[in-house]
Amino acid sequence: MDKVETGRRWHDMGGDAAGPVPDAQHDFALWEKRVDALMVLCSGKGHFTVDGLRRVLEDMGEEAFETMTYYERWIASVSQNLVEAGVITQSELATRMEEVAARGPTYGEASGG
Amino acid sequence: MPHDHLSPSGHPYRPDQDHPLTYWQQMEIALRELLIEKGVTTAAEIQSQIEAMDARTPANGAAVVARAWTDPSFREALMADASEATRGMGFDIGPMRLIAVENTAEVHNMIVCTLCSCYPRNLLGLPPDWYKSRAYRSRTVREPRKVLAEFGVELPPGTTVRVHDSTADMRYIVIPARPAGTEGLDAAALAALVTRDSMIGTGLPRQP
Known part of the structure:
Protein backbone atom coordinates (compact mmCIF):
# COMPACT_ATOMS: atom_id res chain seq x y z
CA MET A 1 0.00 0.00 0.00
CA ASP A 2 1.36 3.41 -0.87
CA LYS A 3 1.86 5.98 1.82
CA VAL A 4 -0.52 8.54 0.40
CA GLU A 5 0.27 11.19 2.97
CA THR A 6 4.00 11.23 2.23
CA GLY A 7 4.04 10.25 -1.42
CA ARG A 8 6.42 7.41 -0.60
CA ARG A 9 5.87 3.82 -1.61
CA TRP A 10 5.71 1.00 0.93
CA HIS A 11 9.31 -0.10 0.53
CA ASP A 12 10.65 3.39 1.25
CA MET A 13 10.48 2.70 4.98
CA GLY A 14 13.46 4.67 6.30
CA GLY A 15 12.31 6.72 9.30
CA ASP A 16 9.10 4.79 9.96
CA ALA A 17 8.27 3.56 13.45
CA ALA A 18 8.85 -0.17 13.95
CA GLY A 19 9.44 -2.74 16.66
CA PRO A 20 12.70 -4.14 18.01
CA VAL A 21 15.31 -5.40 15.55
CA PRO A 22 14.80 -9.19 15.36
CA ASP A 23 17.82 -11.27 16.32
CA ALA A 24 16.74 -14.55 14.74
CA GLN A 25 19.18 -15.79 12.09
CA HIS A 26 19.00 -18.77 9.77
CA ASP A 27 21.67 -20.45 7.70
CA PHE A 28 20.94 -20.06 4.03
CA ALA A 29 19.48 -23.21 2.51
CA LEU A 30 20.82 -24.66 -0.71
CA TRP A 31 17.78 -23.50 -2.69
CA GLU A 32 18.28 -19.95 -1.39
CA LYS A 33 21.92 -19.97 -2.44
CA ARG A 34 20.83 -21.18 -5.84
CA VAL A 35 18.39 -18.28 -6.16
CA ASP A 36 21.16 -15.87 -5.23
CA ALA A 37 23.47 -17.47 -7.79
CA LEU A 38 20.82 -17.29 -10.54
CA MET A 39 20.31 -13.60 -9.83
CA VAL A 40 24.04 -12.85 -9.96
CA LEU A 41 24.62 -14.94 -13.09
CA CYS A 42 21.58 -13.77 -15.09
CA SER A 43 22.16 -10.11 -14.26
CA GLY A 44 25.87 -10.52 -14.95
CA LYS A 45 25.02 -11.89 -18.40
CA GLY A 46 22.87 -8.85 -19.10
CA HIS A 47 19.40 -10.46 -19.02
CA PHE A 48 18.17 -7.95 -16.45
CA THR A 49 19.52 -5.48 -13.94
CA VAL A 50 19.43 -5.13 -10.17
CA ASP A 51 16.98 -2.28 -10.77
CA GLY A 52 14.72 -4.74 -12.60
CA LEU A 53 14.97 -7.10 -9.64
CA ARG A 54 13.94 -4.33 -7.27
CA ARG A 55 11.14 -2.99 -9.47
CA VAL A 56 9.36 -6.34 -9.33
CA LEU A 57 10.05 -6.74 -5.61
CA GLU A 58 8.57 -3.30 -4.99
CA ASP A 59 5.58 -3.94 -7.26
CA MET A 60 4.87 -7.19 -5.41
CA GLY A 61 3.81 -4.95 -2.55
CA GLU A 62 3.89 -4.87 1.18
CA GLU A 63 1.85 -8.00 1.74
CA ALA A 64 4.45 -10.06 -0.15
CA PHE A 65 7.16 -8.47 2.02
CA GLU A 66 5.33 -9.52 5.16
CA THR A 67 4.32 -13.02 4.11
CA MET A 68 7.11 -14.32 1.87
CA THR A 69 10.73 -14.93 2.77
CA TYR A 70 13.52 -12.93 1.19
CA TYR A 71 14.53 -15.52 -1.40
CA GLU A 72 10.92 -16.45 -2.13
CA ARG A 73 10.46 -12.85 -3.24
CA TRP A 74 13.73 -13.00 -5.15
CA ILE A 75 12.85 -16.12 -7.14
CA ALA A 76 9.49 -14.57 -8.03
CA SER A 77 11.26 -11.43 -9.25
CA VAL A 78 14.05 -13.25 -11.09
CA SER A 79 11.46 -15.38 -12.92
CA GLN A 80 9.33 -12.35 -13.81
CA ASN A 81 12.38 -10.47 -15.13
CA LEU A 82 13.44 -13.43 -17.27
CA VAL A 83 9.92 -13.74 -18.72
CA GLU A 84 9.94 -10.03 -19.55
CA ALA A 85 13.38 -10.39 -21.14
CA GLY A 86 12.10 -13.22 -23.33
CA VAL A 87 14.57 -15.73 -21.90
CA ILE A 88 11.76 -18.04 -20.76
CA THR A 89 7.99 -18.01 -21.22
CA GLN A 90 5.40 -18.12 -18.49
CA SER A 91 3.95 -21.35 -19.86
CA GLU A 92 7.36 -23.08 -20.03
CA LEU A 93 7.89 -22.21 -16.39
CA ALA A 94 4.42 -23.38 -15.35
CA THR A 95 4.79 -26.67 -17.21
CA ARG A 96 8.21 -27.36 -15.71
CA MET A 97 6.98 -26.50 -12.22
CA GLU A 98 4.28 -29.15 -12.55
CA GLU A 99 6.86 -31.70 -13.67
CA VAL A 100 9.10 -30.78 -10.76
CA ALA A 101 6.29 -31.20 -8.23
CA ALA A 102 5.42 -34.62 -9.67
CA ARG A 103 8.90 -35.97 -8.87
CA GLY A 104 8.41 -36.14 -5.13
CA PRO A 105 7.27 -34.35 -2.01
CA THR A 106 10.60 -32.91 -0.79
CA TYR A 107 13.10 -30.50 -2.26
CA GLY A 108 15.74 -33.19 -2.43
CA GLU A 109 13.54 -35.52 -4.45
CA ALA A 110 12.10 -32.80 -6.70
CA SER A 111 15.48 -31.28 -7.50
CA GLY A 112 17.19 -34.59 -8.06
CA GLY A 113 19.57 -33.92 -5.19
CA MET B 1 9.19 -29.68 21.49
CA PRO B 2 10.28 -33.28 21.04
CA HIS B 3 13.64 -33.64 19.40
CA ASP B 4 12.43 -35.56 16.38
CA HIS B 5 13.59 -32.77 14.07
CA LEU B 6 17.17 -33.01 15.28
CA SER B 7 19.92 -35.07 13.72
CA PRO B 8 21.95 -37.50 15.85
CA SER B 9 24.47 -34.68 16.36
CA GLY B 10 21.69 -32.58 17.87
CA HIS B 11 21.39 -30.11 15.00
CA PRO B 12 18.30 -29.49 12.89
CA TYR B 13 18.23 -31.33 9.60
CA ARG B 14 18.87 -29.17 6.56
CA PRO B 15 15.51 -27.53 6.03
CA ASP B 16 16.00 -27.37 2.26
CA GLN B 17 16.14 -31.12 1.73
CA ASP B 18 13.65 -32.90 3.92
CA HIS B 19 10.73 -30.51 4.35
CA PRO B 20 7.77 -30.53 1.99
CA LEU B 21 8.55 -28.87 -1.30
CA ALA B 55 33.83 -18.04 0.38
CA ARG B 56 33.00 -14.39 1.04
CA THR B 57 32.90 -14.04 4.78
CA PRO B 58 33.52 -11.21 7.22
CA ALA B 59 37.11 -12.46 7.39
CA ASN B 60 37.63 -10.62 4.08
CA GLY B 61 36.47 -7.34 5.54
CA ALA B 62 38.48 -7.99 8.70
CA ALA B 63 41.66 -8.35 6.64
CA VAL B 64 40.93 -4.99 5.02
CA VAL B 65 40.35 -3.33 8.39
CA ALA B 66 43.48 -4.83 9.95
CA ARG B 67 45.56 -3.62 7.03
CA ALA B 68 44.06 -0.14 7.34
CA TRP B 69 45.07 -0.16 11.01
CA THR B 70 48.65 -1.17 10.30
CA ASP B 71 49.50 0.32 6.89
CA PRO B 72 49.03 4.12 6.72
CA SER B 73 49.41 4.34 2.95
CA PHE B 74 46.80 1.60 2.46
CA ARG B 75 44.48 3.39 4.88
CA GLU B 76 44.82 6.55 2.82
CA ALA B 77 44.11 4.68 -0.42
CA LEU B 78 41.13 2.90 1.19
CA MET B 79 39.55 6.13 2.36
CA ALA B 80 40.12 7.70 -1.07
CA ASP B 81 38.71 4.79 -3.13
CA ALA B 82 37.68 1.65 -1.28
CA SER B 83 36.73 -0.23 -4.46
CA GLU B 84 40.18 0.20 -5.94
CA ALA B 85 42.07 -0.37 -2.68
CA THR B 86 40.25 -3.62 -1.88
CA ARG B 87 40.56 -4.86 -5.47
CA GLY B 88 44.26 -4.33 -4.96
CA MET B 89 44.08 -6.87 -2.09
CA GLY B 90 42.58 -9.38 -4.52
CA PHE B 91 38.92 -9.06 -3.56
CA ASP B 92 36.30 -9.24 -6.29
CA ILE B 93 34.39 -6.01 -5.77
CA GLY B 94 32.48 -5.97 -9.06
CA PRO B 95 31.35 -2.74 -10.64
CA MET B 96 29.87 -1.20 -7.49
CA ARG B 97 31.34 1.80 -5.74
CA LEU B 98 32.52 0.94 -2.24
CA ILE B 99 33.02 3.68 0.31
CA ALA B 100 34.89 3.16 3.58
CA VAL B 101 33.75 5.23 6.54
CA GLU B 102 36.03 5.40 9.52
CA ASN B 103 35.08 5.44 13.19
CA THR B 104 37.08 7.74 15.44
CA ALA B 105 36.89 8.95 19.02
CA GLU B 106 34.40 11.57 17.81
CA VAL B 107 32.38 9.79 15.10
CA HIS B 108 30.59 6.44 14.93
CA ASN B 109 29.32 5.25 11.54
CA MET B 110 26.54 2.76 10.75
CA ILE B 111 25.28 1.38 7.47
CA VAL B 112 21.76 0.49 6.41
CA CYS B 113 19.77 0.00 3.23
CA THR B 114 16.39 1.60 3.91
CA LEU B 115 14.99 0.63 0.50
CA CYS B 116 15.99 -3.02 0.41
CA SER B 117 19.08 -5.00 1.35
CA CYS B 118 22.20 -3.53 -0.29
CA TYR B 119 25.24 -4.59 1.68
CA PRO B 120 29.01 -4.89 1.06
CA ARG B 121 28.45 -8.59 0.24
CA ASN B 122 31.72 -8.82 -1.68
CA LEU B 123 33.63 -8.20 1.54
CA LEU B 124 31.26 -9.50 4.23
CA GLY B 125 29.22 -12.23 2.54
CA LEU B 126 25.42 -12.27 2.49
CA PRO B 127 23.70 -9.88 4.89
CA PRO B 128 22.28 -11.17 8.18
CA ASP B 129 18.50 -11.49 8.38
CA TRP B 130 18.11 -8.52 10.73
CA TYR B 131 19.83 -6.23 8.23
CA LYS B 132 16.93 -6.89 5.83
CA SER B 133 14.22 -6.50 8.49
CA ARG B 134 11.61 -3.78 8.54
CA ALA B 135 12.75 -2.73 12.02
CA TYR B 136 16.40 -2.17 11.10
CA ARG B 137 15.60 -0.52 7.78
CA SER B 138 13.01 1.78 9.30
CA ARG B 139 14.50 2.81 12.59
CA THR B 140 18.23 3.09 11.96
CA VAL B 141 17.97 6.45 10.19
CA ARG B 142 15.61 7.83 12.82
CA GLU B 143 16.87 6.56 16.16
CA PRO B 144 20.29 5.01 15.61
CA ARG B 145 21.26 5.14 19.27
CA LYS B 146 18.20 3.13 20.26
CA VAL B 147 19.02 0.59 17.57
CA LEU B 148 22.65 0.46 18.75
CA ALA B 149 21.47 -0.11 22.32
CA GLU B 150 19.58 -3.21 21.13
CA PHE B 151 22.91 -4.50 19.82
CA GLY B 152 24.50 -3.72 23.18
CA VAL B 153 26.43 -0.70 21.92
CA GLU B 154 26.31 2.37 24.17
CA LEU B 155 28.27 5.35 22.87
CA PRO B 156 29.30 8.40 24.88
CA PRO B 157 26.68 11.16 24.54
CA GLY B 158 29.15 13.41 22.73
CA THR B 159 29.85 10.95 19.92
CA THR B 160 28.44 11.93 16.53
CA VAL B 161 26.51 9.05 14.93
CA ARG B 162 26.47 9.04 11.14
CA VAL B 163 24.12 6.67 9.30
CA HIS B 164 24.88 5.84 5.68
CA ASP B 165 22.04 4.64 3.46
CA SER B 166 23.32 2.24 0.80
CA THR B 167 22.12 1.88 -2.77
CA ALA B 168 22.57 -0.83 -5.37
CA ASP B 169 25.50 1.02 -6.89
CA MET B 170 27.07 2.54 -3.79
CA ARG B 171 27.81 0.56 -0.66
CA TYR B 172 29.60 1.29 2.55
CA ILE B 173 31.85 -0.53 4.95
CA VAL B 174 32.65 0.76 8.42
CA ILE B 175 36.29 0.82 9.46
CA PRO B 176 36.00 0.50 13.24
CA ALA B 177 38.41 2.31 15.53
CA ARG B 178 41.42 0.22 16.51
CA PRO B 179 41.00 -0.92 20.11
CA ALA B 180 43.37 0.47 22.72
CA GLY B 181 46.11 -1.85 23.92
CA THR B 182 46.69 -3.50 20.55
CA GLU B 183 49.99 -1.79 19.71
CA GLY B 184 51.96 -5.03 19.77
CA LEU B 185 49.60 -7.06 17.57
CA ASP B 186 50.26 -7.93 13.94
CA ALA B 187 47.65 -7.69 11.19
CA ALA B 188 46.48 -11.31 11.57
CA ALA B 189 45.94 -10.91 15.32
CA LEU B 190 44.18 -7.60 14.75
CA ALA B 191 41.89 -9.10 12.09
CA ALA B 192 40.67 -11.62 14.65
CA LEU B 193 39.30 -8.71 16.69
CA VAL B 194 37.20 -7.37 13.80
CA THR B 195 33.63 -8.66 13.90
CA ARG B 196 31.04 -8.52 11.14
CA ASP B 197 28.87 -6.17 13.16
CA SER B 198 31.80 -3.82 13.79
CA MET B 199 32.00 -3.35 10.01
CA ILE B 200 28.26 -2.65 9.78
CA GLY B 201 28.52 -0.27 12.72
CA THR B 202 26.17 -2.22 14.99
CA GLY B 203 29.09 -3.55 17.01
CA LEU B 204 32.56 -2.68 18.23
CA PRO B 205 35.72 -4.72 17.70
CA ARG B 206 36.63 -7.30 20.32
CA GLN B 207 39.10 -6.27 22.99
CA PRO B 208 42.42 -8.16 22.89
Missing part, protein backbone atom coordinates in the same frame (compact mmCIF):
# COMPACT_ATOMS: atom_id res chain seq x y z
CA THR B 22 7.27 -25.29 -1.41
CA TYR B 23 5.84 -23.48 -4.42
CA TRP B 24 8.85 -21.16 -4.54
CA GLN B 25 11.37 -23.98 -4.32
CA GLN B 26 9.47 -25.62 -7.17
CA MET B 27 9.95 -22.40 -9.14
CA GLU B 28 13.68 -22.28 -8.35
CA ILE B 29 14.20 -25.85 -9.57
CA ALA B 30 12.14 -25.29 -12.73
CA LEU B 31 13.82 -22.01 -13.59
CA ARG B 32 17.30 -23.38 -12.98
CA GLU B 33 16.64 -26.36 -15.23
CA LEU B 34 15.22 -24.19 -18.02
CA LEU B 35 18.20 -21.82 -17.87
CA ILE B 36 20.62 -24.74 -18.10
CA GLU B 37 18.71 -26.32 -21.00
CA LYS B 38 18.64 -23.04 -22.89
CA GLY B 39 22.36 -22.60 -22.42
CA VAL B 40 22.01 -19.42 -20.36
CA THR B 41 24.12 -21.00 -17.62
CA THR B 42 25.42 -24.41 -16.57
CA ALA B 43 25.14 -26.46 -13.42
CA ALA B 44 28.88 -26.02 -12.91
CA GLU B 45 28.64 -22.26 -13.24
CA ILE B 46 25.84 -22.11 -10.67
CA GLN B 47 27.82 -24.30 -8.31
CA SER B 48 30.94 -22.20 -8.65
CA GLN B 49 28.94 -19.00 -8.08
CA ILE B 50 27.56 -20.54 -4.86
CA GLU B 51 31.07 -21.50 -3.78
CA ALA B 52 32.38 -18.02 -4.55
CA MET B 53 29.60 -16.49 -2.45
CA ASP B 54 30.14 -18.98 0.39
Whole structure:
Protein backbone atom coordinates (compact mmCIF):
# COMPACT_ATOMS: atom_id res chain seq x y z
CA MET A 1 0.00 0.00 0.00
CA ASP A 2 1.36 3.41 -0.87
CA LYS A 3 1.86 5.98 1.82
CA VAL A 4 -0.52 8.54 0.40
CA GLU A 5 0.27 11.19 2.97
CA THR A 6 4.00 11.23 2.23
CA GLY A 7 4.04 10.25 -1.42
CA ARG A 8 6.42 7.41 -0.60
CA ARG A 9 5.87 3.82 -1.61
CA TRP A 10 5.71 1.00 0.93
CA HIS A 11 9.31 -0.10 0.53
CA ASP A 12 10.65 3.39 1.25
CA MET A 13 10.48 2.70 4.98
CA GLY A 14 13.46 4.67 6.30
CA GLY A 15 12.31 6.72 9.30
CA ASP A 16 9.10 4.79 9.96
CA ALA A 17 8.27 3.56 13.45
CA ALA A 18 8.85 -0.17 13.95
CA GLY A 19 9.44 -2.74 16.66
CA PRO A 20 12.70 -4.14 18.01
CA VAL A 21 15.31 -5.40 15.55
CA PRO A 22 14.80 -9.19 15.36
CA ASP A 23 17.82 -11.27 16.32
CA ALA A 24 16.74 -14.55 14.74
CA GLN A 25 19.18 -15.79 12.09
CA HIS A 26 19.00 -18.77 9.77
CA ASP A 27 21.67 -20.45 7.70
CA PHE A 28 20.94 -20.06 4.03
CA ALA A 29 19.48 -23.21 2.51
CA LEU A 30 20.82 -24.66 -0.71
CA TRP A 31 17.78 -23.50 -2.69
CA GLU A 32 18.28 -19.95 -1.39
CA LYS A 33 21.92 -19.97 -2.44
CA ARG A 34 20.83 -21.18 -5.84
CA VAL A 35 18.39 -18.28 -6.16
CA ASP A 36 21.16 -15.87 -5.23
CA ALA A 37 23.47 -17.47 -7.79
CA LEU A 38 20.82 -17.29 -10.54
CA MET A 39 20.31 -13.60 -9.83
CA VAL A 40 24.04 -12.85 -9.96
CA LEU A 41 24.62 -14.94 -13.09
CA CYS A 42 21.58 -13.77 -15.09
CA SER A 43 22.16 -10.11 -14.26
CA GLY A 44 25.87 -10.52 -14.95
CA LYS A 45 25.02 -11.89 -18.40
CA GLY A 46 22.87 -8.85 -19.10
CA HIS A 47 19.40 -10.46 -19.02
CA PHE A 48 18.17 -7.95 -16.45
CA THR A 49 19.52 -5.48 -13.94
CA VAL A 50 19.43 -5.13 -10.17
CA ASP A 51 16.98 -2.28 -10.77
CA GLY A 52 14.72 -4.74 -12.60
CA LEU A 53 14.97 -7.10 -9.64
CA ARG A 54 13.94 -4.33 -7.27
CA ARG A 55 11.14 -2.99 -9.47
CA VAL A 56 9.36 -6.34 -9.33
CA LEU A 57 10.05 -6.74 -5.61
CA GLU A 58 8.57 -3.30 -4.99
CA ASP A 59 5.58 -3.94 -7.26
CA MET A 60 4.87 -7.19 -5.41
CA GLY A 61 3.81 -4.95 -2.55
CA GLU A 62 3.89 -4.87 1.18
CA GLU A 63 1.85 -8.00 1.74
CA ALA A 64 4.45 -10.06 -0.15
CA PHE A 65 7.16 -8.47 2.02
CA GLU A 66 5.33 -9.52 5.16
CA THR A 67 4.32 -13.02 4.11
CA MET A 68 7.11 -14.32 1.87
CA THR A 69 10.73 -14.93 2.77
CA TYR A 70 13.52 -12.93 1.19
CA TYR A 71 14.53 -15.52 -1.40
CA GLU A 72 10.92 -16.45 -2.13
CA ARG A 73 10.46 -12.85 -3.24
CA TRP A 74 13.73 -13.00 -5.15
CA ILE A 75 12.85 -16.12 -7.14
CA ALA A 76 9.49 -14.57 -8.03
CA SER A 77 11.26 -11.43 -9.25
CA VAL A 78 14.05 -13.25 -11.09
CA SER A 79 11.46 -15.38 -12.92
CA GLN A 80 9.33 -12.35 -13.81
CA ASN A 81 12.38 -10.47 -15.13
CA LEU A 82 13.44 -13.43 -17.27
CA VAL A 83 9.92 -13.74 -18.72
CA GLU A 84 9.94 -10.03 -19.55
CA ALA A 85 13.38 -10.39 -21.14
CA GLY A 86 12.10 -13.22 -23.33
CA VAL A 87 14.57 -15.73 -21.90
CA ILE A 88 11.76 -18.04 -20.76
CA THR A 89 7.99 -18.01 -21.22
CA GLN A 90 5.40 -18.12 -18.49
CA SER A 91 3.95 -21.35 -19.86
CA GLU A 92 7.36 -23.08 -20.03
CA LEU A 93 7.89 -22.21 -16.39
CA ALA A 94 4.42 -23.38 -15.35
CA THR A 95 4.79 -26.67 -17.21
CA ARG A 96 8.21 -27.36 -15.71
CA MET A 97 6.98 -26.50 -12.22
CA GLU A 98 4.28 -29.15 -12.55
CA GLU A 99 6.86 -31.70 -13.67
CA VAL A 100 9.10 -30.78 -10.76
CA ALA A 101 6.29 -31.20 -8.23
CA ALA A 102 5.42 -34.62 -9.67
CA ARG A 103 8.90 -35.97 -8.87
CA GLY A 104 8.41 -36.14 -5.13
CA PRO A 105 7.27 -34.35 -2.01
CA THR A 106 10.60 -32.91 -0.79
CA TYR A 107 13.10 -30.50 -2.26
CA GLY A 108 15.74 -33.19 -2.43
CA GLU A 109 13.54 -35.52 -4.45
CA ALA A 110 12.10 -32.80 -6.70
CA SER A 111 15.48 -31.28 -7.50
CA GLY A 112 17.19 -34.59 -8.06
CA GLY A 113 19.57 -33.92 -5.19
CA MET B 1 9.19 -29.68 21.49
CA PRO B 2 10.28 -33.28 21.04
CA HIS B 3 13.64 -33.64 19.40
CA ASP B 4 12.43 -35.56 16.38
CA HIS B 5 13.59 -32.77 14.07
CA LEU B 6 17.17 -33.01 15.28
CA SER B 7 19.92 -35.07 13.72
CA PRO B 8 21.95 -37.50 15.85
CA SER B 9 24.47 -34.68 16.36
CA GLY B 10 21.69 -32.58 17.87
CA HIS B 11 21.39 -30.11 15.00
CA PRO B 12 18.30 -29.49 12.89
CA TYR B 13 18.23 -31.33 9.60
CA ARG B 14 18.87 -29.17 6.56
CA PRO B 15 15.51 -27.53 6.03
CA ASP B 16 16.00 -27.37 2.26
CA GLN B 17 16.14 -31.12 1.73
CA ASP B 18 13.65 -32.90 3.92
CA HIS B 19 10.73 -30.51 4.35
CA PRO B 20 7.77 -30.53 1.99
CA LEU B 21 8.55 -28.87 -1.30
CA THR B 22 7.27 -25.29 -1.41
CA TYR B 23 5.84 -23.48 -4.42
CA TRP B 24 8.85 -21.16 -4.54
CA GLN B 25 11.37 -23.98 -4.32
CA GLN B 26 9.47 -25.62 -7.17
CA MET B 27 9.95 -22.40 -9.14
CA GLU B 28 13.68 -22.28 -8.35
CA ILE B 29 14.20 -25.85 -9.57
CA ALA B 30 12.14 -25.29 -12.73
CA LEU B 31 13.82 -22.01 -13.59
CA ARG B 32 17.30 -23.38 -12.98
CA GLU B 33 16.64 -26.36 -15.23
CA LEU B 34 15.22 -24.19 -18.02
CA LEU B 35 18.20 -21.82 -17.87
CA ILE B 36 20.62 -24.74 -18.10
CA GLU B 37 18.71 -26.32 -21.00
CA LYS B 38 18.64 -23.04 -22.89
CA GLY B 39 22.36 -22.60 -22.42
CA VAL B 40 22.01 -19.42 -20.36
CA THR B 41 24.12 -21.00 -17.62
CA THR B 42 25.42 -24.41 -16.57
CA ALA B 43 25.14 -26.46 -13.42
CA ALA B 44 28.88 -26.02 -12.91
CA GLU B 45 28.64 -22.26 -13.24
CA ILE B 46 25.84 -22.11 -10.67
CA GLN B 47 27.82 -24.30 -8.31
CA SER B 48 30.94 -22.20 -8.65
CA GLN B 49 28.94 -19.00 -8.08
CA ILE B 50 27.56 -20.54 -4.86
CA GLU B 51 31.07 -21.50 -3.78
CA ALA B 52 32.38 -18.02 -4.55
CA MET B 53 29.60 -16.49 -2.45
CA ASP B 54 30.14 -18.98 0.39
CA ALA B 55 33.83 -18.04 0.38
CA ARG B 56 33.00 -14.39 1.04
CA THR B 57 32.90 -14.04 4.78
CA PRO B 58 33.52 -11.21 7.22
CA ALA B 59 37.11 -12.46 7.39
CA ASN B 60 37.63 -10.62 4.08
CA GLY B 61 36.47 -7.34 5.54
CA ALA B 62 38.48 -7.99 8.70
CA ALA B 63 41.66 -8.35 6.64
CA VAL B 64 40.93 -4.99 5.02
CA VAL B 65 40.35 -3.33 8.39
CA ALA B 66 43.48 -4.83 9.95
CA ARG B 67 45.56 -3.62 7.03
CA ALA B 68 44.06 -0.14 7.34
CA TRP B 69 45.07 -0.16 11.01
CA THR B 70 48.65 -1.17 10.30
CA ASP B 71 49.50 0.32 6.89
CA PRO B 72 49.03 4.12 6.72
CA SER B 73 49.41 4.34 2.95
CA PHE B 74 46.80 1.60 2.46
CA ARG B 75 44.48 3.39 4.88
CA GLU B 76 44.82 6.55 2.82
CA ALA B 77 44.11 4.68 -0.42
CA LEU B 78 41.13 2.90 1.19
CA MET B 79 39.55 6.13 2.36
CA ALA B 80 40.12 7.70 -1.07
CA ASP B 81 38.71 4.79 -3.13
CA ALA B 82 37.68 1.65 -1.28
CA SER B 83 36.73 -0.23 -4.46
CA GLU B 84 40.18 0.20 -5.94
CA ALA B 85 42.07 -0.37 -2.68
CA THR B 86 40.25 -3.62 -1.88
CA ARG B 87 40.56 -4.86 -5.47
CA GLY B 88 44.26 -4.33 -4.96
CA MET B 89 44.08 -6.87 -2.09
CA GLY B 90 42.58 -9.38 -4.52
CA PHE B 91 38.92 -9.06 -3.56
CA ASP B 92 36.30 -9.24 -6.29
CA ILE B 93 34.39 -6.01 -5.77
CA GLY B 94 32.48 -5.97 -9.06
CA PRO B 95 31.35 -2.74 -10.64
CA MET B 96 29.87 -1.20 -7.49
CA ARG B 97 31.34 1.80 -5.74
CA LEU B 98 32.52 0.94 -2.24
CA ILE B 99 33.02 3.68 0.31
CA ALA B 100 34.89 3.16 3.58
CA VAL B 101 33.75 5.23 6.54
CA GLU B 102 36.03 5.40 9.52
CA ASN B 103 35.08 5.44 13.19
CA THR B 104 37.08 7.74 15.44
CA ALA B 105 36.89 8.95 19.02
CA GLU B 106 34.40 11.57 17.81
CA VAL B 107 32.38 9.79 15.10
CA HIS B 108 30.59 6.44 14.93
CA ASN B 109 29.32 5.25 11.54
CA MET B 110 26.54 2.76 10.75
CA ILE B 111 25.28 1.38 7.47
CA VAL B 112 21.76 0.49 6.41
CA CYS B 113 19.77 0.00 3.23
CA THR B 114 16.39 1.60 3.91
CA LEU B 115 14.99 0.63 0.50
CA CYS B 116 15.99 -3.02 0.41
CA SER B 117 19.08 -5.00 1.35
CA CYS B 118 22.20 -3.53 -0.29
CA TYR B 119 25.24 -4.59 1.68
CA PRO B 120 29.01 -4.89 1.06
CA ARG B 121 28.45 -8.59 0.24
CA ASN B 122 31.72 -8.82 -1.68
CA LEU B 123 33.63 -8.20 1.54
CA LEU B 124 31.26 -9.50 4.23
CA GLY B 125 29.22 -12.23 2.54
CA LEU B 126 25.42 -12.27 2.49
CA PRO B 127 23.70 -9.88 4.89
CA PRO B 128 22.28 -11.17 8.18
CA ASP B 129 18.50 -11.49 8.38
CA TRP B 130 18.11 -8.52 10.73
CA TYR B 131 19.83 -6.23 8.23
CA LYS B 132 16.93 -6.89 5.83
CA SER B 133 14.22 -6.50 8.49
CA ARG B 134 11.61 -3.78 8.54
CA ALA B 135 12.75 -2.73 12.02
CA TYR B 136 16.40 -2.17 11.10
CA ARG B 137 15.60 -0.52 7.78
CA SER B 138 13.01 1.78 9.30
CA ARG B 139 14.50 2.81 12.59
CA THR B 140 18.23 3.09 11.96
CA VAL B 141 17.97 6.45 10.19
CA ARG B 142 15.61 7.83 12.82
CA GLU B 143 16.87 6.56 16.16
CA PRO B 144 20.29 5.01 15.61
CA ARG B 145 21.26 5.14 19.27
CA LYS B 146 18.20 3.13 20.26
CA VAL B 147 19.02 0.59 17.57
CA LEU B 148 22.65 0.46 18.75
CA ALA B 149 21.47 -0.11 22.32
CA GLU B 150 19.58 -3.21 21.13
CA PHE B 151 22.91 -4.50 19.82
CA GLY B 152 24.50 -3.72 23.18
CA VAL B 153 26.43 -0.70 21.92
CA GLU B 154 26.31 2.37 24.17
CA LEU B 155 28.27 5.35 22.87
CA PRO B 156 29.30 8.40 24.88
CA PRO B 157 26.68 11.16 24.54
CA GLY B 158 29.15 13.41 22.73
CA THR B 159 29.85 10.95 19.92
CA THR B 160 28.44 11.93 16.53
CA VAL B 161 26.51 9.05 14.93
CA ARG B 162 26.47 9.04 11.14
CA VAL B 163 24.12 6.67 9.30
CA HIS B 164 24.88 5.84 5.68
CA ASP B 165 22.04 4.64 3.46
CA SER B 166 23.32 2.24 0.80
CA THR B 167 22.12 1.88 -2.77
CA ALA B 168 22.57 -0.83 -5.37
CA ASP B 169 25.50 1.02 -6.89
CA MET B 170 27.07 2.54 -3.79
CA ARG B 171 27.81 0.56 -0.66
CA TYR B 172 29.60 1.29 2.55
CA ILE B 173 31.85 -0.53 4.95
CA VAL B 174 32.65 0.76 8.42
CA ILE B 175 36.29 0.82 9.46
CA PRO B 176 36.00 0.50 13.24
CA ALA B 177 38.41 2.31 15.53
CA ARG B 178 41.42 0.22 16.51
CA PRO B 179 41.00 -0.92 20.11
CA ALA B 180 43.37 0.47 22.72
CA GLY B 181 46.11 -1.85 23.92
CA THR B 182 46.69 -3.50 20.55
CA GLU B 183 49.99 -1.79 19.71
CA GLY B 184 51.96 -5.03 19.77
CA LEU B 185 49.60 -7.06 17.57
CA ASP B 186 50.26 -7.93 13.94
CA ALA B 187 47.65 -7.69 11.19
CA ALA B 188 46.48 -11.31 11.57
CA ALA B 189 45.94 -10.91 15.32
CA LEU B 190 44.18 -7.60 14.75
CA ALA B 191 41.89 -9.10 12.09
CA ALA B 192 40.67 -11.62 14.65
CA LEU B 193 39.30 -8.71 16.69
CA VAL B 194 37.20 -7.37 13.80
CA THR B 195 33.63 -8.66 13.90
CA ARG B 196 31.04 -8.52 11.14
CA ASP B 197 28.87 -6.17 13.16
CA SER B 198 31.80 -3.82 13.79
CA MET B 199 32.00 -3.35 10.01
CA ILE B 200 28.26 -2.65 9.78
CA GLY B 201 28.52 -0.27 12.72
CA THR B 202 26.17 -2.22 14.99
CA GLY B 203 29.09 -3.55 17.01
CA LEU B 204 32.56 -2.68 18.23
CA PRO B 205 35.72 -4.72 17.70
CA ARG B 206 36.63 -7.30 20.32
CA GLN B 207 39.10 -6.27 22.99
CA PRO B 208 42.42 -8.16 22.89
